[in-house]
Amino acid sequence: MEQTGIKTDIGKIREQFPVLRQEVNGKKLIYFDNAATTQKPLSVINALTDYYRHYNANIHRGVHALAERATAAYENTRKLIGEFINATDTEEVIFTSGTTAGINLVASAWGRKFLQKDDEVIISEMEHHSNIVPWQMICEEKGARLMVIPVDNKGELVMSEYEKMLGDRTRMVAVTHISNALGTINPVEEIVAKAREAGAVTLLDGAQATAHVDIDVQALGCDFYAFSAHKLFGPTGVGILYGKRAILEAMNPWQGGGEMIEEVTFEKTTYNEIPYKFEAGTPNIADVIAFGEAVRFLNGIGGKKELLSHERELLQKATEGLKAIDGVKIIGEAHEKIGVLSFVVDGMHHFDIGMLLDARGIAVRTGHHCTQPLMRRYGIEGTVRASFSIYNTTEEVEFFIESLKQIIAKWR
Amino acid sequence: MEIKDKRPASLEDIQNEIIDEFSIFGDDRESTIFYIMELGQKLPPLDEQYKTDQYIIKGCQSKVWLTARLEGDRVYFDADSNTEITKGLISLLIRVLSGQKADDIINADLYFLEKIGMSNIIGAQRSNGLAAMIKQMKLYALAFKSKMNNE
Numbered sequence A: 001m002e003q004t005g006i007k008t009d010i011g012k013i014r015e016q017f018p019v020l021r022q023e024v025n026g027k028k029l030i031y032f033d034n035a036a037t038t039q040k041p042l043s044v045i046n047a048l049t050d051y052y053r054h055y056n057a058n059i060h061r062g063v064h065a066l067a068e069r070a071t072a073a074y075e076n077t078r079k080l081i082g083e084f085i086n087a088t089d090t091e092e093v094i095f096t097s098g099t100t101a102g103i104n105l106v107a108s109a110w111g112r113k114f115l116q117k118d119d120e121v122i123i124s125e126m127e128h129h130s131n132i133v134p135w136q137m138i139c140e141e142k143g144a145r146l147m148v149i150p151v152d153n154k155g156e157l158v159m160s161e162y163e164k165m166l167g168d169r170t171r172m173v174a175v176t177h178i179s180n181a182l183g184t185i186n187p188v189e190e191i192v193a194k195a196r197e198a199g200a201v202t203l204l205d206g207a208q209a210t211a212h213v214d215i216d217v218q219a220l221g222c223d224f225y226a227f228s229a230h231k232l233f234g235p236t237g238v239g240i241l242y243g244k245r246a247i248l249e250a251m252n253p254w255q256g257g258g259e260m261i262e263e264v265t266f267e268k269t270t271y272n273e274i275p276y277k278f279e280a281g282t283p284n285i286a287d288v289i290a291f292g293e294a295v296r297f298l299n300g301i302g303g304k305k306e307l308l309s310h311e312r313e314l315l316q317k318a319t320e321g322l323k324a325i326d327g328v329k330i331i332g333e334a335h336e337k338i339g340v341l342s343f344v345v346d347g348m349h350h351f352d353i354g355m356l357l358d359a360r361g362i363a364v365r366t367g368h369h370c371t372q373p374l375m376r377r378y379g380i381e382g383t384v385r386a387s388f389s390i391y392n393t394t395e396e397v398e399f400f401i402e403s404l405k406q407i408i409a410k411w412r
Numbered sequence B: 001m002e003i004k005d006k007r008p009a010s011l012e013d014i015q016n017e018i019i020d021e022f023s024i025f026g027d028d029r030e031s032t033i034f035y036i037m038e039l040g041q042k043l044p045p046l047d048e049q050y051k052t053d054q055y056i057i058k059g060c061q062s063k064v065w066l067t068a069r070l071e072g073d074r075v076y077f078d079a080d081s082n083t084e085i086t087k088g089l090i091s092l093l094i095r096v097l098s099g100q101k102a103d104d105i106i107n108a109d110l111y112f113l114e115k116i117g118m119s120n121i122i123g124a125q126r127s128n129g130l131a132a133m134i135k136q137m138k139l140y141a142l143a144f145k146s147k148m149n150n151e
């Protein structure tokens, strides 16, 4: 098997994640719940304490030294993120509290202004609830229609159905870049291009994508791109909403408060420029600053190509292992996948399997993964999901497969 | 179903018996979980008519259906769940509480759970679910008691 840059350094990478060096239930921890949230490297953890120890201050509008330093660090993350996703301008990067907040911002602020009765919003059957419910809410408010691109048995979007859906009334196409439940990498360039031809605005849910594939919002051509820091080795409570300048400027603010104004009188308030227009209130300064370290960490380990190839090696091994176990069915066998492996076992409930794996120190996620419509599509209630990251090893995958085999055999 | 002519053992006797059974696993978590699952498997099936929202216990992550009936002065429970572990948990509660007097159920101190370290085995989220099951069983007992008092 080909040696990847990451594989040779995996020991070094693991050293940077203190949480991995522990036992749970008396067993060595194997963390396979990376699609839910990744672990944090020391640099991120240290950045948090460093901020609170040395330069905690509210940002912007401050003239004193600490405020200067905090503002610079905060805005520096914005710049790093802009480069990370290849935004045209740094101002197109808006800090939110997560993917969910970013999508809600667009559904509310964009939807309220631009959606009208009988307009159509297209999402897909594999969306996370956070890319379904905000659209349902605004569609209901506006009398707009929600259309759903179906998913085939393998876990890929049925593109021909999507093409048929596009039309005069299509205003928004909002789909996930990568499925959290199936691991499918969607053909988002094509989806965006077709939407643009139809004159629709596009939003990509990048929650699962940013830690796995290179993101170039200009090449993707999307109007909005939303993601969360915590799935990308950063802290919880921080997210990014990228939006094209023109569309962000055309939108009204989402929430009102401090930071987002230019001038307030009781008669009329004028709004600040982007991105501040969309960042009302004191933001999550510490976590934004620490998120910058997460991006530096990612940039430092040799790029996402190697990351993905390491993950795929694990995925392939795990997939082969699972397929060799009688009664195991993989849910999601798309051609293009990240290291996400969802499966069900005949005669065993996913919760029970999850607990038995946990007893061996293996952390997986069980349930519907906030994708109930997708689960319904496959006629299941939920799955066991193992999801891999850079610090996972082939030995861990082997142990996981062996454990699962034994657990199933014991129960039969 | 319960054997009618057999006097139910006391709450304490049953609890001590369970503590004894679980003690052989020590801190072998996997075996303990498998044992709970086996107990679940042995739970008599619940009539399909009770597997509706009306009988579902709120506050459980898994689906748990519970029904109760009064025979003489004793309360009997039947239940089912969609996961084997939860079924095992409710079966333990049934073993202790089913066939007892309403008052004894209402006042039951289920110390066996702490003695076998249940919250550690099943974790905080499932412990909340377990508490919801106990609460629902006690509520049934309470309802039967007030019904008996009114008659």
Ligand SMILES: Cc1ncc(COP(=O)(O)O)c(C=O)c1O
Binding pocket: A035, A036, A097, A098, A099, A100, A101, A128, A130, A131, A176, A178, A179, A180, A205, A207, A208, A228, A370
């Ligand atoms: C595809 C997808 N979209 C959205 C979200 C929501 O992200 P967050 O909870 O960080 O807002 C997730 C997280 O699980 C996800 O996987």
